[in-house]
């Protein structure tokens with residue numbers, strides 16, 4: 001494998017360093033939660049009134065604490081390893097990510113989750129055709145930014161896409177999001193975060209929904225209209241009474257995150273990607289001089 | 303409560319009650335259900351005796367330390383995926399408790415009522431806490447199915463808190479919440495202006 005070069009005269013980031021960075025951010029992601037998620041979970045615990053709802057949130061909070069103290073994965077489902085690489089990136093990073101995932105699976109350890117979709121044969125190392133998936137977003141920055149989102153299947157399985165009729169408009173969008181959350185019930189390990197992608201095409205909508213989940217809960221949507229929609233949807237889903245783990249209560253969701261892209265005049269795609277309370281993410285930035293900075297919260301390169 | 307469980311043990315439990323488990327607990331998710339029933343259909347025996355057993359819908363992370371298994375994380379998986387095979391599984395093997403998350407559908411609830419079995423809800427994702435309730439990994443069968451899908455044998459000690467989500471009379475906390483949600487939806491739809 002070649003070192004990743006920004007251009008001929010720049011310093012190099014070695015593949016070994018990159019591999020280590022991947023292991024490090026995976027470890028951070030699976031053993032701790034970003035502070036925005038923790039503080040909303042804590043607030044939820046104080047707001048709940050039923051014993052059962054409170055007990056579920058207490059178990060979650062205590063569990064995260066234990067995981068962090070012992071540096072072990074907070075959930076046995078360490079997810080599908082999804083990577084987002086932005087800035088000055090180079091396709092070679094993919095090989096370093098594969099090596100990092102394989103090592104992290106052994107060292108942390110992660111549960112080997114990745115199987116052939118039909119034979120269901122487990123590769124044993126979380127690698128496979130098309131796995132891990134790396135989303136590249138090249139940019140002019142003077143660094144490479146890499147974010148990992150280990151995505152649990154319980155919540156991912158509840159995701160849904162609907163190609164609405166343009167004439168159905170916002171009403172149908174809202175109705176669809178509500179339906180997805182209600183249909184999911186206790187299965188995606190609520191309280192969840194609801195990622196919503198509006199517009200684009202079928203694949204873009206889902207991609208937007210997934211990426212929206214990377215935005216910290218305490219970071220407002222820069223688009224005022226979408227910020228209002230997020231708040232409206234959050235209030236609504238929390239009135240359903242599904243509650244933590246679907247056992248009833250006020251906290252069904254911790255946040256709703258919406259993103260949009262312009263779309264074809266004949267289309268209105270809407271995608272919902274659910275994230276469980278174990279909303280794990282972590283980032284690192286690698287600079288040309290070999291310096292690396294880490295963020296447990298995830299960076300915000302837009 | 304200690305496993306193996308008797309019919310009397312489980313019939314005395316009520317939905318909403320909180321319990322802890324001691325004794326042997328078997329993990330089993332999609333593939334264990336498929337293989338166990340296939341073996342039974344072919345007249346072959348299972349490597350473990352599931353009579354009175356607690357079946358845990360769980361695909362754990364287990365570390366292979368020289369000479370033994372160490373449990374790292376062991377939270378529940380979504381039980382609904384097992385809805386299709388669970389009624390037959392309960393009837394065929396005589397399990398008395400299912401531990402999982404999210405609840406199960408009516409045919410499973412009916413089988414639980416008929417044959418005496420309860421559903422115990424454990425907090426989804428709280429895998430480190432759950433692993434603290436397992437004293438040791440006794441062994442594993444069918445490891446060829448992969449770590450998550452294999453049949454792990456745990457010795458539980460104070461595993462819980464487990465909430466009786468569905469009792470052997472067919473009362474389901476999940477159904478109760480479902481009914482509530484359905485009632486609330488009218489209000490929620492009005493609020494969203496999507497009636």
Ligand code: SF4
Pocket residue numbers: 075076077078079151152153154155187188189276277278377378379426427428
């Ligand atoms: S949905 Fe999330 S919290 Fe629940 S088991 Fe899966 S990864 Fe863990």
